[in-house]
Amino acid sequence: MPWQAVPMANSRSGDSMTERIVRVLDTFTSERTMQTATEIARRTGLPSSTTHRIVGELIEQGLLERDDENRVRLGMRLWELALRGSSALRLRQAALPHMERVQVSIREHTQLAVLEHGEALFLERLSHPDAGANITRIAGRLPLHASSSGLVLLAFADPELRERVLTGPLRAVSSETVTDAHALRALLTSIRRRGYVAAPGSIEAVSTGVAVPVRDHGEVVAALSVVLPRETPPQPAVEALLSAAEGIQRDLRNSH
Structure with missing residues (x-):
């Protein structure tokens, strides 16, 4: 019709x-x-x-x-x-092969999120059958301050948006969600300096979210993350994610 x-x-x-x-x-x-x-x-x-x-x-x-x-x-x-012509589709297509390699290595939850209308919108998630707790879903959203992906997106967001979020209110998703504006500002500065975040308990007490930025021609366009059991050291996941982000950025650059 x-x-x-x-x-x-x-x-x-x-x-x-x-x-x-x-x-x-x-x-x-x-x-x-x-x-x-x-x-x-x-x-x-x-x-x-x-x-x-x-x-x-x-x-x-x-x-x-x-x-x-x-x-x-x-x-x-x-x-x-x-x-049709979606930038999200292009990003997802570039990211999936690299997400699969992270998934083989880490064997937990691997996720791709973008900033959309002031929230973290999850475009893709790969999960191992034995992976731990994770509330995120494809096409699901979380507040920017309340997940590792959201924290990365917020850290590299437009300063006006960042200040608007910092003004609050900052809703607690868990007992460990950062809801103090001064503490959140310091955390965002640290993320920009280090290039990643490990956020234990920000969503669920039993988990740690680890996330890195994904850039397209220098601009942060997404966050790539894994969700680990709380007791798992985050550094291997950080290294796997940084390597994957570099691969995604290279493929995005070559796709133009």
């Missing part, structure tokens, strides 16, 4: 049709993959009639799909459109 333009009229609340569509799509999470239109209306705060109309139009265009029980999920066409 050919694409049909959706009118861009504003609602009585002042939000545009685009904003309402985004609100509908944002109700889907890695844990909440199926919903009814009524559940979506409740979570968006939009009128039920408006939500049902938007959901129907998105289904017609293939951006949502409906199952036999009248529940909807994100459609394959949305995935297809997201991958």
Whole structure:
């Protein structure tokens, strides 16, 4: 079916049709993959009639799909459109072979994350069957100050964003998440100086996150990380990650 333009009229609340569509799509999470239109209306705060109309139009265009029980999920066409010319796809393709080598060596969780709308967004994760605890998921998000990947991304982020995060509030994800602005500022300075971070207990008490920056033509575009059992020395993982990051950077440079 050919694409049909959706009118861009504003609602009585002042939000545009685009904003309402985004609100509908944002109700889907890695844990909440199926919903009814009524559940979506409740979570968006939009009128039920408006939500049902938007959901129907998105289904017609293939951006949502409906199952036999009248529940909807994100459609394959949305995935297809997201991958066309995506910088995330290029980054993931360059990173995967190097992530696999880290995974063979470390045999835990190996992850790739990018900075997206003030959070760490995880593009890929490889896990060993016997790996320890890890709450991150592909397409999942974490606050920048609350994971090793996020700390690396925040350390090398635009200073304006860094100051905005430091202003707080800094939510504790675990009892060891750094929530003091002065301590966090010192940690970020250390990450920029050393070129990596080892963050024990920032997400879960039993784990240590280790992360390094990935650059594309000098700019930090991602964080590459592993999640280790708390008692595991981080240095072998640091060395494996730094080597992998160099390989990813080389492949990104050659892909232009």
